[in-house]
Amino acid sequence: MATPIQIGNFNQGGLSDSRWSGTKDSFFKLTGLDPHSTPGLLKVAQKLTKISSTTVTAFCKESVVSSNGMVYWFSYTDGKIWQQDPSDNSFTLIFTTTAAAGGVGCLGALEYQGYIYWATESRLHRIAATGNDTSGEWTANAALNWATFTKTDALFHPMIELNQVLYIGDASYVAQVDAGTFTADALDIKTPLRVKALGKINTDLLVGTWVANTITQTELLRWNTYSVSFSTSDTIPETGINAFIPADNFVLVQAGLAGNLYTYDGSVLNLYKTIPGDYTPSKYGYVHPSSVGNLNGQLLFGMSNGSGNPCDLGVYRLARHDIKYPFIMDFPYPISERTEAGALVTTGIEIGAITVSGSNVYVAWKNDATYGVDKIDYSNKLNGAYFESRVMALNREMLSTMDNFNLNYYQIPASCSIALAYDKNYAGYVTMTSVKDTQRLTVSSQESVEASALSVKATFTTSSDNAPSVENGFVSLI
Numbered sequence: 001m002a003t004p005i006q007i008g009n010f011n012q013g014g015l016s017d018s019r020w021s022g023t024k025d026s027f028f029k030l031t032g033l034d035p036h037s038t039p040g041l042l043k044v045a046q047k048l049t050k051i052s053s054t055t056v057t058a059f060c061k062e063s064v065v066s067s068n069g070m071v072y073w074f075s076y077t078d079g080k081i082w083q084q085d086p087s088d089n090s091f092t093l094i095f096t097t098t099a100a101a102g103g104v105g106c107l108g109a110l111e112y113q114g115y116i117y118w119a120t121e122s123r124l125h126r127i128a129a130t131g132n133d134t135s136g137e138w139t140a141n142a143a144l145n146w147a148t149f150t151k152t153d154a155l156f157h158p159m160i161e162l163n164q165v166l167y168i169g170d171a172s173y174v175a176q177v178d179a180g181t182f183t184a185d186a187l188d189i190k191t192p193l194r195v196k197a198l199g200k201i202n203t204d205l206l207v208g209t210w211v212a213n214t215i216t217q218t219e220l221l222r223w224n225t226y227s228v229s230f231s232t233s234d235t236i237p238e239t240g241i242n243a244f245i246p247a248d249n250f251v252l253v254q255a256g257l258a259g260n261l262y263t264y265d266g267s268v269l270n271l272y273k274t275i276p277g278d279y280t281p282s283k284y285g286y287v288h289p290s291s292v293g294n295l296n297g298q299l300l301f302g303m304s305n306g307s308g309n310p311c312d313l314g315v316y317r318l319a320r321h322d323i324k325y326p327f328i329m330d331f332p333y334p335i336s337e338r339t340e341a342g343a344l345v346t347t348g349i350e351i352g353a354i355t356v357s358g359s360n361v362y363v364a365w366k367n368d369a370t371y372g373v374d375k376i377d378y379s380n381k382l383n384g385a386y387f388e389s390r391v392m393a394l395n396r397e398m399l400s401t402m403d404n405f406n407l408n409y410y411q412i413p414a415s416c417s418i419a420l421a422y423d424k425n426y427a428g429y430v431t432m433t434s435v436k437d438t439q440r441l442t443v444s445s446q447e448s449v450e451a452s453a454l455s456v457k458a459t460f461t462t463s464s465d466n467a468p469s470v471e472n473g474f475v476s477l478i
Contacts, residue, residue, distance in 0.1 A: 001474060002478045004477075007472060007475065008473065012025040016028050021414075024154065026390060028390050030387050031331050033330065033385050042387070047377050049149065049388075051089040052089070055092070055093065058075035058078055060076065061074075061290055062108060062352075070131075075105060075348065076307050078104065081118070086364075090092055092135070094135050103121060107153070108157040111129055114129055116129050124175075125142065147184075151170045159198065168193065169194075169432060170196075170205070171192065172193060173186075174186050174205070192203055196242065197289040204225065216237050234267065236255060236269050238255040249300055253262065259274050260274050261274065279310045283310040284310060286305055287302060288302070297319065298317050302354055315332070315333035333368070350365065380465055384459070385459070386458060392455065392475065394452055400450070402456075404446050405434075405447075405476075406475075408441060408442050410441070414463065416461055416466055418461070422457070424450075426453060429457050
């Protein structure tokens with residue numbers, strides 16, 4: 001007698017913990033798909049499209065959406081600053097930073113009280129946001145070396161505005177700009193801790209620290225911004241607090257090299273989720289401090305390769321449709337790069353600044369010596385989106401046979417399709433011969449597959465902004 005294994009409730013499970021284990025209705029892979037916008041349907045996500053052409057020639061870890069209507073992208077290495085005009089997504093090299101001392105790569109940037117501030121190793125620079133949208137105006141009006149850092153951190157100068165004050169990390173100091181006045185040492189923390197990321201809870205500043213990737217102990221500090229020292233500290237066995245992910249009414253951080261996400265309750269950090277992957281001393285990754293965003297309540301964060309490609313690299317999402325549904329993690333936005341064979345690129349990359357402006361999301365990335373800025377393309381779905389099931393628990397005392405893999409669809413527009421595949425005994429996926437039944441609204445394959453370990457996969461072919469959408473399905477085993 002056939003036993004059906006149901007496939008559905010796509011917005012209930014999200015990504016599983018591993019290929020073998022996860023919550024009910026979770027999937028091992030959920031790439032380029034949208035389980036949130038229409039409850040009950042699994043749709044294809046909009047694709048990321050490169051908009052920077054060949055103009056952007058460096059990795060941009062920092063960006064600023066300015067009140068002047070432009071978006072600015074700051075090179076992490078060579079001081080270049082590009083201006084993006086969102087009206088036509090044109091990019092212009094607007095300025096190249098020089099510094100009186102230290103490196104010229106941008107380590108932090110933010111607009112505050114009418115000025116765009118950006119930090120290099122030893123100097124803080126600024127320019128008035130309005131009236132400066134040409135290269136000549138930047139050259140004439142940029143206040144280079146406007147302030148000098150005391151500690152001159154060579155890696156991180158994160159910035160955040162809180163209580164109408166701009167705070168900037170500088171190694172074991174937190175500097176501040178208050179109404180145009182710079183203070184280099186507003187807060188002093190113990191060395192060898194270094195400020196890597198800044199966040200906030202209510203009206204208090206949160207300071208995420210790091211020592212080195214070889215030191216597995218870090219602290220999250222909470223400071224009320226007026227006492228001479230921080231209020232509370234929580235120590236966790238991670239190599240650093242890498243980023244604060246902007247959430248509503250709770251604090252979420254990415255810490256360490258193994259994809260761990262923590263919530264913060266105001267006093268202590270608690271392990272919440274882990275980005276699924278295979279983490280070892282030679283396989284690790286992290287979220288850069290500004291590789292985060294919030295799109296209509298959906299939390300976005302970019303996972304970058306440290307070494308060995310421990311997981312799929314690109315932009316992850318933590319979201320739910322509304323309060324009735326659980327928060328789930330998925331992987332909706334691989335970058336625009338493709339291999340020569342046309343496959344998605346999810347290895348060997350880094351994600352830089354993620355910037356949200358209205359409903360637009362911009363993502364900077366680095367792929368070896370290639371750089372770019374992508375934008376969510378609301379005119380095109382991602383071709384090649386796919387899901388993979390977890391390994392199905394079969395009785396290995398007796399081989400089981402899959403005699404039907406069936407997906408019930410809502411629509412499959414013209415020039416679109418769904419391809420079915422199976423993985424038998426970890427031998428790799430094999431494409432199945434499938435039939436589209438337009439009367440029953442199903443795509444199915446009745447190939448007989450005998451296996452002791454089995455998983456299935458569905459890949460979606462799209463056409464411009466048209467794509468298949470799936471209601472549910474099942475795998476039948478005998």
